[in-house]
Amino acid sequence: MVPLNWYIILSAVMFSIGMFGFLSRRNLVIMFICLELMLNAVNVSLVAFSHYLQSINGQILVFFVITVAAAEAAIGLAIIIAYYKNNPTIKVDEINILKG
Amino acid sequence: MTLQQIYFGYFATMMTIISLLVVSRKNPVHSVLWMLVLFVHMAGLYLFLNAEFLAAVQIIVYAGAIMVLFLFVIMLLNLRKEEKEFRLQKQWPVSAVTAVLFLVVLVSILGKITVLPELGEYSIDMINAQGSLMTIGNVLYTKYLLPFEIASVLLLVAIVGAVVLAKKRIE
């Protein structure tokens, strides 16, 4: 029998790796991929909770997280393309012309 | 070591290694590919946790739609020049320390979780008797009907938003 804690720790490790990537990479597209990684890390823990607490709510929540992730990816990538048309770079430290 | 623990051990080590590869690749296409491998492993873990519907959805939605969208965008942008430069921003040591500290805090708290004595009604036998698809469908269309409808509106908003953002401006 695998204890629940192992899943939670796996999820925490994946989340931290995603967080490091999101905070430190320069490439905007890879930052988005790291965001997906963080969402997936949370999904792992939700499914594990759902299994161990014998409740279906965790799986339903994962379903909604996937929906939100799809919406977020569509909008985010559209923003990247719209920005790239005006200013051909996707390095976040060079995207700084939005000063008010 | 039981068979289950070996199974979990394989998935946990592979998923950690693949997550590191996703974050560290220079070429975004390679990142996306490792992410694809990660999704397959996650689907395997979901099957292990009796969530077969979510395992299928994970592959169909994430691997089949979202990651293809990422690949499509990466191929539309011309990133040859950027691949030669340093891949991290200059504050990367700070973010590394932050992430490690965050992990330490999370593990020290979450490692102490114990399963509550009162369990829900959806035991493994019950889900197996009914089928994962049927169980989730029943709950989704009764108890969670309103959130489900809101999610569909959210997707509609995302579609309209993406079209408005990405289309050529009409002067």
Next chain:
Amino acid sequence: MSAAEMIGIFIETLIVVSILMLHVSYVVYFERKVIGHMQCRMGPMRVGWHGLLQPIADAIKLFFKEDIIPSQADKPIFYVAPLIGVLAALGSVAVIPMWEGFSIANLNIGILYILALSSVGSYAVILGGWASNSKYSFLGGLRSAAQVISYEIAMGLSLVGVMLMSGSANLSDIVHAQAGHWFIFTQPVAFFVFVIAIFAETNRVPFDMPEAETELVAGYATEYSGIRFGLFFMAEYAGMFVMSAFAVTCFLGGWSGPAFLPGFVWFILKVYAFIFLYFWIRATLPRYRYDQLMGLGWKLFIPLALANVVFTALMKIL
């Protein structure tokens, strides 16, 4: 699960896959013969009686050809891409019920499993095109990405009608639910959308935009040669086989038929009739233009499939 059961499943899989491979190589022969006769030619005639050994000669030729890799290609991805295609196509066979009570894995989510693997299979084309580092291959890959995403939605939505009618996503249950009335008669709109969507999914004429010989010099496969090209070829025909079997299971009553022939024979006959439809259309229709293909998918087939879902659900309630 005991060790004996696992070995049993392993042997079962081995037998089914090797029989499938044999069929796949002879489907190529069948295609050349059918198209040849439709164009008043004979097709392959030289190797063996009426060219019967032609597929084996072709396979040996592909095996021993030099495996050329472009110097600027992304090597690991270039190596892996054809394998993804073959594995996805062969993996889908596991859930297809071939006769009463036999499928390698009787999954409750059979339909979703096949949809998942077909979306993974599209990566082979996208990545093969990207990794070759050539203009034509790249365009083929991009076209395939857009085409497969668009038509997968129409395909999934047309299958919702089938799931509503049978109340299950298990392929064996779907065949049982068709006793007496095949879903091609109760769900004609879904069948129409599904057939066109699988033509686009398997990149066949009239929707073979990703490989369009005349404009993209074979698209994603331009830079591939030898055994890797052979793998792409095999993935395409195995995909055709799987999709035909899927269509037969969901719409044409699977293994069921009059009792004078066993179920397996009926199944194979129906699959070959469907594959014949593929070849017939290839010999008849010209290729679509790319923007027309996308417009057709988004503006006609997705709304049509959605309307079918709503109509079926209403009929189910009433």
